[in-house]
Amino acid sequence: MSTKFVLFSDIHEHAVFSPRALLDKRFFGLMNSTFCRRGDYRMERVDDAVRTILDTLRPDLVVFPGDVVSTSDPREFEAALKQLRPLIDSGMPILFSPGNHDRYVRDRACREAFEYFLSELTKHCPMTLPGVYETADLRFAVIDCARPFTPVLSCGEMTPETADFLEREAAKDDPRPLVCVGHFPLHGNEKWKSFRHRLINYERAEALLNAGKIALSVAGHIHVPFQHLDARGYGELVVGSLTKHDILREITFDGGVFTVRDLYSNGQPRN
Numbered sequence: 226m227s228t229k230f231v232l233f234s235d236i237h238e239h240a241v242f243s244p245r246a247l248l249d250k251r252f253f254g255l256m257n258s259t260f261c262r263r264g265d266y267r268m269e270r271v272d273d274a275v276r277t278i279l280d281t282l283r284p285d286l287v288v289f290p291g292d293v294v295s296t297s298d299p300r301e302f303e304a305a306l307k308q309l310r311p312l313i314d315s316g317m318p319i320l321f322s323p324g325n326h327d328r329y330v331r332d333r334a335c336r337e338a339f340e341y342f343l344s345e346l347t348k349h350c351p352m353t354l355p356g357v358y359e360t361a362d363l364r365f366a367v368i369d370c371a372r373p374f375t376p377v378l379s380c381g382e383m384t385p386e387t388a389d390f391l392e393r394e395a396a397k398d399d400p401r402p403l404v405c406v407g408h409f410p411l412h413g414n415e416k417w418k419s420f421r422h423r424l425i426n427y428e429r430a431e432a433l434l435n436a437g438k439i440a441l442s443v444a445g446h447i448h449v450p451f452q453h454l455d456a457r458g459y460g461e462l463v464v465g466s467l468t469k470h471d472i473l474r475e476i477t478f479d480g481g482v483f484t485v486r487d488l489y490s491n492g493q494p495r496n
Contacts, residue, residue, distance in 0.1 A: 228286075228360045228477070230288050231284040231288070231476075232288045234326065234445030234446075234465065235465070235469070237295050239268065239293065239311045239357050241298050243398035249331075250330050252405055254329060258296070266468040267469075267471075271490075276311075277488070277490060278432070279315055279492060284475065285317070285318075290322045290408050291445050292319070292445055293305045293407065297339060298489075302313075302342040316349050320446075322369060322408045323369050324371055325379050326419075327339055355369060355390045355494040356482055362401055365406055366391060366405050368453065370384075371408060378421055380421070380424070381424045381446075392433065395433050403439050405434070405442045409445075409446050411424070411427055411444070412442065414436070441458065441461070441483055443461075444461065447467075448470065449470065450472050454485070458484060462476075473489070474486070475487075
């Protein structure tokens with residue numbers, strides 16, 4: 226028995242202008258998307274990745290650790306749904322952990338657009354976050370640490386309730402390894418985890434990862450892909466941005482070992 230899943234993250238649909246954006250954090254996100262990101266983040270890679278997943282890779286499930294949009298404008302979520310619709314309509318389970326850009330602001334229309342997007346994306350494996358998705362040989366704990374923060378911060382925050390949830394799942398008498406799916410990496414001592422991008426209250430979850438009680442942490446947020454894995458593939462894997470770095474990551478769990486394969490969006494090996 227084995228499980229194969231494909232990862233992509235941080236697609237960041239291009240920001241669109243709304244007059245209401247002048248009143249909140251969306252203005253800063255719009256400036257960032259327009260002047261710093263637009264040329265580097267190629268949306269056609271999402272279409273390529275969807276075709277590759279459906280026609281070539283055919284995994285058991287897809288894992289998407291968040292940041293589907295740039296400023297949470299409803300039109301950004303609409304554009305993302307249009308691109309991801311063939312994947313949704315295939316019936317393949319999609320596990321999604323919201324990113325900080327998906328919960329960018331408290332605006333009601335933005336929040337409602339996100340909730341609709343989430344319900345559509347995960348319609349074949351709906352769950353209340355945090356929640357668990359199980360295969361024959363793995364358990365996936367999907368968490369939600371995204372919060373609206375001030376314009377200068379891109380942080381996440383792990384609530385005590387979420388940490389309690391992870392500890393309960395990790396303590397279960399179940400031989401199947403536990404995979405944590407979250408937007409923010411759990412390791413808190415990395416140099417890249419600046420004050421502005423950190424996960425607040427990560428310590429309890431990191432202790433579970435260091436102890437091997439969480440076998441694998443799958444995260445987004447950091448756009449450059451990297452990983453800290455042992456010989457069995459246990460540890461933490463940061464997916465990287467699909468649209469900026471043109472990367473899909475395929476993981477196969479077989480015989481107690483996670484094997485990682487890095488691919489371009491067209492399915493060609495990156496190595």
